[in-house]
Amino acid sequence: MRYLFILFLFGCGVQAQKIDKDVEFEELMKQVNATNVKSATVLAKATKKEKQLVTNAVATITQMKSEISELKSEISQFKIDTIYIHDTVLIKEKKNFWGKVKTDTTN
Numbered sequence: 001m002r003y004l005f006i007l008f009l010f011g012c013g014v015q016a017q018k019i020d021k022d023v024e025f026e027e028l029m030k031q032v033n034a035t036n037v038k039s040a041t042v043l044a045k046a047t048k049k050e051k052q053l054v055t056n057a058v059a060t061i062t063q064m065k066s067e068i069s070e071l072k073s074e075i076s077q078f079k080i081d082t083i084y085i086h087d088t089v090l091i092k093e094k095k096n097f098w099g100k101v102k103t104d105t106t107n
Contacts, residue, residue: 094102 096102
């Protein structure tokens with residue numbers, strides 16, 4: 001019983017010391033927190049830039065659509081008279097592919 005009482009007193013009197021791993025873990029947690037803060041600021045800037053790029057793209061698309069419709073209306077106003085040229089060659093003698101005169105055997 002004495003020994004248990006002495007062990008109990010000795011065990012209660014000892015304070016726990018921090019291990020080096022705990023210190024390293026705390027440093028890593030500090031770095032993680034710093035990274036989280038930086039990522040939050042970068043995310044805010046990125047969303048702002050993304051919104052700006054999207055609005056610019058939408059404005060460009062609407063401008064191009066209006067230009068296309070204007071050009072289509074201008075094109076439809078012009079009536080272009082097309083001239084079709086048919087190349088006709090008068091054949092006096094019947095010749096085959098190699099230029100030899102064909103003889104007509106049906107007559």
